[in-house]
Amino acid sequence: MAYDxxxxxxxxxxxxxxxxxxxxxxxxxxxxxxxERKGFGDNxxxxxxxxxxxxxxxxxxxxxxxxxxxxxxxxxxFGSGSSREHAAWxxxxxxxxxxxxxxxxxxxRNNCLNIGVxxxxxxxxxxxxxxxxxxxxxxxxxxxxxxxxxxxxxxxGESESFQINEYKKQNMxxxxxxxxxxxxxxxxxxxxxxxxxx
Amino acid sequence: MSRTLFDKVWDSHVVxxxxxxxxxxxxxxxxxxxxxxxxxxxGLKNRGIKVLYPKRTFATADHNTPTxxxxxxxxxxxxxxxxxxxxxxxxxxxxxxxxxxxEKNGIVHVIGPENGITxxxxxxxxxxxxxxxxxxFGAIAFGIGTSEVEMVLSTQCIMQPKPxxxxxxxxxxxxxxxxxxxxxxYIISKLTTSGATGYFVExxxxxxxxxxxxxxxxxxxxxxxxxxxxxxxxxxxxxxEYIMGRExxxxxxxxxxxxxxxxxxxxxxxxxxxxxxxxxxxxxxxxITFGTNPGMGIGIQSGIPTAKAIESGAATYxxxxxxxxxxxxxxxxxxxxxxxxxxxxxxxxIEDFRAFASIIKGRKKAENVTAWLVPGSHKVEEAIxxxxxxxxxxxxxxxxxxxxxxxxxxxxxxxxPAGKYAVSTSNRNFEGRQGPGARTLLxxxxxxxxAAVTGKVTDPRELMELQEV
Ligand code: SF4
Numbered sequence: 207m208a209y210d211x212x213x214x215x216x217x218x219x220x221x222x223x224x225x226x227x228x229x230x231x232x233x234x235x236x237x238x239x240x241x242e243r244k245g246f247g248d249n250x251x252x253x254x255x256x257x258x259x260x261x262x263x264x265x266x267x268x269x270x271x272x273x274x275x276x277x278x279x280x281x282x283x284f285g286s287g288s289s290r291e292h293a294a295w296x297x298x299x300x301x302x303x304x305x306x307x308x309x310x311x312x313x314x315r316n317n318c319l320n321i322g323v324x325x326x327x328x329x330x331x332x333x334x335x336x337x338x339x340x341x342x343x344x345x346x347x348x349x350x351x352x353x354x355x356x357x358x359x360x361x362x363g364e365s366e367s368f369q370i371n372e373y374k375k376q377n378m379x380x381x382x383x384x385x386x387x388x389x390x391x392x393x394x395x396x397x398x399x400x401x402x403x404x
Numbered sequence: 405m406s407r408t409l410f411d412k413v414w415d416s417h418v419v420x421x422x423x424x425x426x427x428x429x430x431x432x433x434x435x436x437x438x439x440x441x442x443x444x445x446x447g448l449k450n451r452g453i454k455v456l457y458p459k460r461t462f463a464t465a466d467h468n469t470p471t472x473x474x475x476x477x478x479x480x481x482x483x484x485x486x487x488x489x490x491x492x493x494x495x496x497x498x499x500x501x502x503x504x505x506x507e508k509n510g511i512v513h514v515i516g517p518e519n520g521i522t523x524x525x526x527x528x529x530x531x532x533x534x535x536x537x538x539x540x541f542g543a544i545a546f547g548i549g550t551s552e553v554e555m556v557l558s559t560q561c562i563m564q565p566k567p568x569x570x571x572x573x574x575x576x577x578x579x580x581x582x583x584x585x586x587x588x589x590y591i592i593s594k595l596t597t598s599g600a601t602g603y604f605v606e607x608x609x610x611x612x613x614x615x616x617x618x619x620x621x622x623x624x625x626x627x628x629x630x631x632x633x634x635x636x637x638x639x640x641x642x643x644x645e646y647i648m649g650r651e652x653x654x655x656x657x658x659x660x661x662x663x664x665x666x667x668x669x670x671x672x673x674x675x676x677x678x679x680x681x682x683x684x685x686x687x688x689x690x691x692i693t694f695g696t697n698p699g700m701g702i703g704i705q706s707g708i709p710t711a712k713a714i715e716s717g718a719a720t721y722x723x724x725x726x727x728x729x730x731x732x733x734x735x736x737x738x739x740x741x742x743x744x745x746x747x748x749x750x751x752x753x754i755e756d757f758r759a760f761a762s763i764i765k766g767r768k769k770a771e772n773v774t775a776w777l778v779p780g781s782h783k784v785e786e787a788i789x790x791x792x793x794x795x796x797x798x799x800x801x802x803x804x805x806x807x808x809x810x811x812x813x814x815x816x817x818x819x820x821p822a823g824k825y826a827v828s829t830s831n832r833n834f835e836g837r838q839g840p841g842a843r844t845l846l847x848x849x850x851x852x853x854x855a856a857v858t859g860k861v862t863d864p865r866e867l868m869e870l871q872e873v
Contacts, residue, residue, distance in 0.1 A: 223719075224719075224720055224723070225717050225720040226597055226598070226697050226720065228697065228832075228834045230813075230832065230834040230835070230836060230837050231834065231835060231836070234836055234840070235813040235814060235815045235837075236814070236815060238439050238440075238467075238815065239439075239468065239480075239482035239483055239485070239486055239815070240442075240443075240482070241442035241443070241446070241485055241486055241489045242442070242443065242446065243443045243446075253835065253836050253840055258822070258840065258841075281717070281720065282598070282717075283597060283598040283601070283631070286597055286598065286631065286697070287533070287832060287834060288532075288533050288813075288832075289440070289531060289532060289533035289547035289548060289549055290439075290440065290549070291440070291443075291531075291549035291550040291551060292550075294549070309598060309601070310601075311598070311601060311631060312567075312601055312602065312631065312633055313533060313547055313548070313549060316548075316549060316552070316564075317549035317550075317551065320549060320551035320552065321551060371424065371425055371426065371565060372423075372424035372425060373422050373424060373425025373426060373563075374425070374426075383551070384551070384552075384555055384563045385447075385451070385551075385554060385555050385558055385559065387563070388428065388555060388558070388559035388561050388563070389453075389558065389559060391419070391420060391428070392456075392559065394419055394420060395419055395428075395430070395456075395559055395560060395561055398419045398430055399430065399457065399560065402417075402430060402432065403658075
């Protein structure tokens with residue numbers, strides 16, 4: 207599915223300084239029963255965000271009106287566990303376009319890239335700086351510049367560059383997806399398949 | 405040029421290298437289930453295209469199916485919807501569908517190998533992270549997201565950069581009551597849940613050589629829990645004997661041709677891995693987890709580590725212990741438990757039921773324990789019956805349920821209630837994984853059986869010794 211183009215994103219950010227956030231927390235399995243890709247944002251971090259009676263848990267960051275924006279900043283090893291793309295959908299549907307962490311689980315990173323959420327991996331030190339700066343000022347803005355591959359704390363000017371594979375970068379910049387690419391080389395694929403018996 | 409087993413299989417499936425980009429990898433076999441496929445099929449519909457190779461695509465229902473009364477219509481509306489969507493999608497695209505009640509129905513990673521869909525040297529994907537299971541046969545197998553499911557349905561290819569390689573060797577002889585599950589939980593506890601992220605793992609050494617196919621599947625299954633893309637073991641006689649004659653494996657001349665190729669599927673002696681790790685089998689004890697990720701495991705006789713002794717953040721560690729209502733330094737042995745879950749694609753095979761039965765035989769289920777014993781497939785269920793294990797279960801006060809993922813991810817009614825403790829043979833102890841507020845202790849079928857008859861965390865070796873007297 208084609209998605210919004212990503213170029214430069216300037217926004218305040220939501221801090222979630224917890225390590226090993228797994229996709230079961232991002233979207234619990236009981237919300238995976240849809241047959242369409244709709245409404246997953248409502249259940250993002252469901253069990254951290256709401257009590258069993260559906261009242262919001264006051265202390266969870268998404269329920270704190272001081273924080274907002276289109277960037278989610280998570281602790282190390284973000285998105286581990288299940289391959290459910292629903293986790294990336296929930297992040298996107300809630301309104302985030304970028305997730306920052308010092309380390310991402312593989313499948314989650316791929317899933318994000320496939321649906322137009324940019325995973326930005328920073329050093330542990332810079333992640334710490336980001337958390338501290340947001341803590342001091344919840345309205346702190348981050349600027350994520352995809353063409354330049356940089357992420358900057360606008361308040362202090364502190365900046366880091368991040369890695370992204372060139373092919374994926376072009377896809378994100380243009381809102382292309384892999385299937386468009388693959389359908390274009392279908393003849394090659396079919397030739398290849400002939401030599402690959404079942 | 406020397407190559408690893410992984411290199412050999414990967415390289416032979418590359419349709420195209422994209423400069424500064426991922427490889428276009430051809431996928432031999434694609435497994436599909438009800439939860440991660442509907443949106444992918446919708447994508448095909450929106451593009452106006454069909455599944456490119458329906459014969460390379462296999463669909464089953466497992467994730468949200470009930471484990472009782474499968475002959476009745478599924479009560480949960482949303483689950484019923486997903487099942488219906490899969491059935492209709494499979495039909496519309498000419499894909500084989502082994503739905504509820506079908507004799508080949510079961511958990512996707514159990515039925516793949518069982519029916520010979522899984523073969524050495526193949527590339528296999530599925531929208532489920534434990535697809536790594538199939539690596540036990542010397543296949544490259546890994547989990548993918550729904551966008552990638554759509555990719556494979558429409559083009560039989562996936563775009564992935566080639567991962568780095570890691571070899572994990574375990575040599576020596578295993579201690580009593582140490583099962584493949586314990587070996588895997590031990591490795592994860594040493595590597596942490598992100599220790600193999602970015603890598604594809606090959607398991608090598610005596611321990612894996614001497615392991616049954618079921619055991620190898622358990623180990624490869626858990627590769628994802630240390631962050632690895634997947635894990636694999638070079639095929640050998642054990643592998644060939646297991647797959648020979650199964651429905652989808654090659655026959656006659658094709659078999660001989662395939663065998664000639666499969667025999668080449670091993671890492672060259674001088675091939676170099678990006679990372680090498682080795683362990684001594686004698687250091688491994690029966691394992692149990694005490695926290696909220698599979699890396700938080702210890703030998704069953706050990707105490708819960710203190711936050712100081714842990715590498716990852718103390719705050720995250722303490723949050724995890726608070727969720728479990730455990731304290732630093734406490735012993736795991738003797739902790740009362742409420743539920744036992746035997747099943748899942750990790751430990752829902754016949755060997756796991758044999759192990760479970762070996763402990764409970766001649767004993768009774770503890771009264772405070774609710775036990776859910778869920779076979780991985782109808783074929784496993786049949787073997788349980790045929791081998792007389794069902795009688796042993798019944799005599800001890802246990803009941804056997806119908807196949808499916810069940811309490812592994814609790815999408816159906818099999819949910820552990822909030823605050824309750826479950827000793828589970830599945831693969832994830834994340835917060836709420838087995839139901840909102842549920843507390844999971846991951847362990848082997850032997851440890852699960854010991855807990856089921858004593859009602860608390862118990863070292864299975866105690867019960868084994870008693871039996872020998
Ligand atoms: S048993 Fe659990 S891990 Fe295995 S396929 Fe089912 S849900 Fe996934």
